[in-house]
Amino acid sequence: MCLNASNVHYACIHSKKCWVVLTQLWVKYGLTQLLVMPLLRLALLIFSFLFWAAGLAIFTLGVWAQASLSDYMLLSANRYPNAPIILLGTGAAVTAWGFLGCLGVAAKLPYLLRAYGFFQLATLMGGLAVSLSGLFYREDIAEGFRSGLKKAVLVYGEDEGHADALDSLQRALECCGAEGWRLGNDSSTVSLPDSCCIKRKGCRNRLLPKSVFSDIELAGIHAYGCFRKVFSLVNDNIFHIAATVLGLAFTQVAGIALACLVKNVHYLIYN
Secondary structure (H helix, E strand, C coil): CCCCHHHHHHHHHHCCCHHHHHHHHHHHHHHHHHHHHHHHHHHHHHHHHHHHHHHHHHHHHHHHHHHHCCCHHHHCCCCCCCHHHHHHHHHHHHHHHHHHHHHHHHHCCHHHHHHHHHHHHHHHHHHHHHHHHHHHCHHHHHHHHHHHHHHHHHCCCCCHHHHHHHHHHHHHHCCCCCCCCCCCCCCCCCEECHHHECCCCCCCCEECCHHHCCCHHHHCECCCCHHHHHHHHHHHHHHHHHHHHHHHHHHHHHHHHHHHHHHHHHHHHHC
């Protein structure tokens, strides 16, 4: 007897042997095809949707970083690859492959699932490589940023691009200079840009008498240097950054396992 959907429908409507036919269908196709396989496909479909959403979020973050942080990249003495461009490229690739993963599950295309699993593995290895590079070279990155800040302070007024980037950073973090507003100023007076002051009105290139050096708040100047503020911001959020990276890594491992499992089960059933 050839068991298919039409036979089951006919048996259940025109005869009293519906349960017999359903039992035969269960025995022939097994628990794997009737129950486990749909659950696996559903799990992989959910994961692929989450992966697609994560890619869209990364792409959005890249757009924001390109619009908001591009000036800050000028302040680093190190010439690393442009981080916003990396985020944009990664987000676009992850979004595209997340869609292909959903398509592979819905259309039951095992070769697409295989390619999806390989892409997940490549993404996992790339993410771990970038994370480990940032961990191992964090001191070099920090020193490069410190040197860039000091250079921007020294050439302030001579390089418009660096000056604008430094002003944006000082206003955003309420800081002044690389290590503090007084660095390199031992004279009785000092001239500061308006971004160093709490109140911008009347602050630009204001001469400050030495008598107010001991009371920085009275002078209306941001007390801390920008490097300290950035370093503290990173340190305060390092746990959340590490937890996010590890969570994404474990999620990708689960996605790789699901893609391989669905592909192998599909092969066993239909071959």
